Amino acid sequence: DFLYDYGCEILFETARFWEDLGAYIPLKGNKFCINCVTGPDEYTALVDNNAYTNYMAKMNLEYAYDIANKMKKEVPQKYQKVASKLNLKDEEIVAWKKAADNMYLPYSKELDIIPQDDSFLYKERITVDEIPEDQFPLLLHWHYLNIYRYQICKQPDVLLLMFLQREKFTKDELKKNYDYYEPITTHDSSLSPAIFSILANEIGYTDKAYKYFMMTARMDLDDYNDNVKDGIHAASMAGTWSAVVNGFGGMRVYTNELHFEPRLPKEWNLLSFNVRYKGRKINVKLTKENVVFALLEGEPIEIYYFDKKILLEKGENKVESLKN
Template sequence: ETGFTMMTQQQLKFLNEFWYLSDVEIKGDPAIQQGLRFNLFHLLQSVGRDGRTNIAAKGLTGEGYEGHYFWDTETYILPFFLYNNPGISRKLLEFRYNTLGKAKERARQMSHPKGALFPWRTINGEECSTYFPGGTAQYHINADIAFAIKRYMEATADWDFLIQYGAEILFETARLWENLGDYIPQKDNQFCINGVTGPDEYTALVNNNCYTNLMARENLDYAYQVALWLKENTPQAYQRLAINIGLEESELAAWKKAAANMYIPYDPELKVHPQDDDFLNRAAWDFSRTPPENYPLLMHYHPLVIYRHQVCKQADLILALFLLGDQFSQEQKRRDFDFYEKITTHDSSLSTCIFSIVASEIGYVDKAYQYFLNTVRTDLDDIQGNTKDGIHAANMAGTWMCLVYGFAGMRAYDGALSFNPTLPELWQEYRFKITLRGSVLELGIDQTGVSFHLLQGNALTLSCYGKPVHLDSDCPTLFMKRS
């Protein structure tokens, strides 16, 4: 067959394969089900697949942000594809490798003699941000990309990618951090990173943004570990890369030292992590005197007014609690969550999904679901009143994260997969699939417990409610009662 009939069949086959692996089924709330599928479809149709294109903040639906790519890809969108279509995740990361040359040029423009600085917003690898306090100053994008590589490797064990592409990105971003930071005597000679902006765009050009320092530490440490792995397992590949980029042994030791001595802000009296060195010294924003029509704040107040106050546009330290959750106790997460929830406006669509995930983890069930509701139909219901400029792609991926990382409690620390599922009160059941190192796992959560079904691939060992779960061809199905 040819023509329209053939194209229709190809399209049906493609979509059937996508929905088989990626669909999230919910029993009990058709509006939520519709919102989820709407969001996942937009991610599918918007994402680049050739290593030369990425996924724009507005997908393919509007002119907002001029079609630019941001950190949204690695931090919010890549996890969805990583666990449903890892081949697309690889291509998204290859895009960063293919623009690495431009990132090195940008680092030199910013007076860094070594390393690479990825652009805050781009299409072809060049920095397109025109407002440096909220753009180029967001150095954390380097660490976000490095963290995405770590996530990708843990989920796929794609050593070919690491050798060909990933290692060089890790080494060049680690070089940048080591050059950017300094050992400050007034901070007990700890490694400090000054003059940057974290994810929260209502606070700019600060010293020691907590999220940035935590993620930079991850970047430095992972680059060091990968260098050791390459030297031991593929010494010829390591030598070729070292020669190609002029990497010296002393640099590895410098990365290790910087990571080990990274300064992490903490206030012992409040027992919270300040967003940066001066965050607690700022006057609190007076929310009681801010009328509803004055949100988002950035549309009604000059940036300097906002910068002088203790107010957050979006998840910042709270995002670190999610991404690096194994580095914080549950009690510490609750204290930080309680502190930042009061002063966060969620004027960014990147925020509510992260608050939902962390709320789920610390037992704030009602809050988690409310934040999820504010996420899942953002564009279908035009909640922020700006969908005319295009959909919010990162928020759409955040919907999937709310369900899988939030309600299902999935975590993958150092490659060890675990679940701690809960069931929202209004639902009877929800189901989804995860692709991990070539195996496909289906989970079903209902009022009685959690079912696991290994649909294809090699044996998997994981944990649920802290108990081990092993699935293989002889025992592909297991049911566990709710904890």
């Protein structure tokens, strides 16, 4: 088992890192805070309690705590081996749980959104529409110390968090945060449009979803950021796949179960893709009217189409009406 033989070392050492990096701050109600960090957004730097960072660190700490205790019960010899190698003490594991339970998670009651960090909402807000087109990308025209003064994002930060930990947030919370951050995101990063496409599709902003998908797909073809001379944007190409499968295909993994909430863009008549999951190969095909699920390889598996549980077995197509 990769996790017990190798992965646990990475998991435990990263948990150690987070517990060492943060501190319990009295003026934050003795919450565990992680200060002076930079999250995904490259137009905001060296901030306290970046929401993405704190949520991700909390997940890491919780998972490390759970796996350490699980290994103690299920594979005690393997646990003792890795604990000895890392000089891992029981009190450290307890400290991980304490840090996770007391992690400071930013929230604005006034705006009912997740602030990107402690200071973000206290900066002057400037929307993309207020900036002349010839000023983009900002990093080539504005000094970074000027950029840092504004509520302006190069790429999704809070929204990337909401994509990666989607099960922790309601659709209403997603919509409120999307509506707040979209007008102030420049997409000067090639990594940006794919996430906006995926989340717009889920919210029901279908035109925006397709617009951002095309930005992702044509990033280099249209030289969107005037920098293709420096090389291709390989991660953006991967984002194109994600925008198709996670966006239009609506694929998510929640609590180790495969979920689909697909929406076919009006510009397309057909979408078909394969995914591999837990030793299975599954084909998903969308038309204007239906979605068809087929298990191509592997043992039977249960998946979800919206809230409906579906059992997939080889040789049998499962057809459902496509929801708008």
